[in-house]
């Protein structure tokens with residue numbers, strides 16, 4: 001070996017020593033599955049499309065599997081099983097368990113156990129996909145390693161009483177391979193022989209698994225990184241309409257972490273939440289019942305509390321600085337408006353807090369007025385930040 005080779009070898013070994021990959025704790029089956037499916041999706045599927053193109057059948061099969069398995073996770077695993085946000089009839093339960101299995105995210109029982117721990121210990125050591133360990137860890141890294149001792153699944157005893165859940169838990173891998181890979185390939189074969197079978201396996205099978213998985217992974221990574229925190233800034237969970245588009249509506253994650261048993265994640269009428277819409281439609285046709293909703297007074301109280309905390313923090317920070325950061329008429333006006341908003345805001349807050357304590361209902365018109373005022377306060381604070389930044 002020449003000198004250059006020796007130096008390169010030394011550098012490589014020091015690189016591996018620095019990144020400290022605990023190879024003994026790698027979850028090899030999961031790791032290889034995630035790597036192979038990703039490689040097939042980014043190389044195999046485009047090669048097939050380049051060679052054979054795509055027809056209406058392949059496109060329809062991909063779209064069907066994408067929505068069925070994606071909703072299997074968001075509507076089934078997440079909102080129905082992990083949070084019990086509504087009750088579902090057996091056709092919905094079976095469909096979500098079978099198609100949820102085809103997302104290759106383990107059984108509903110395992111998934112819900114991890115997810116309930118995530119809610120209980122969010123941003124702490126016990127959170128399985130703790131964002132404070134880094135973006136990549138929360139997105140996919142936590143699946144590669146078995147770093148901690150196997151945690152007892154002691155938080156899903158309610159689910160263990162459901163025979164359908166236990167049936168899926170036992171057969172989840174078989175269901176995933178048969179319904180998630182073999183069935184689309186068989187349908188493709190019936191449509192267009194071996195060429196159709198290969199296309200369906202690559203597109204509706206493997207590529208769809210990769211897309212649905214990363215869409216779910218985004219909830220643990222991007223939904224704890226991008227967006228606003230209108231309900232509670234104590235946790236890293238955030239609301240983002242962009243993330244809602246990529247995650248079947250789960251992107252309103254700050255609301256979800258504040259009110260996890262609500263069947264809605266996008267609680268406002270205009271918010272994009274396809275899972276909420278699907279639940280609502282199933283409810284209308286009698287397949288789903290007992291939808292759980294948080295009272296609008298309680299939701300608004302959380303928004304007012306958060307807006308007030310932000311205003312108090314801003315005022316305290318300015319007082320601590322001792323001097324006015326900007327000497328210009330716009331800043332003085334902004335400070336005066338902030339004080340006025342703060343006073344009227346505190347009156348509304350006290351009234352609303354009392355109403356929530358008494359479980360009294362407040363008219364929609366008044367709630368809308370107070371909500372608008374909270375929004376005005378938050379917008380005002382953001383404008384003050386921009387003004388301060390411009391003069392800094």
Ligand SMILES: [Zn+2]
Pocket residue numbers: 118219220224237253257
């Ligand atoms: Zn979360």
Ligand SMILES: [Zn+2]
Pocket residue numbers: 078082083115119256260
């Ligand atoms: Zn959740």
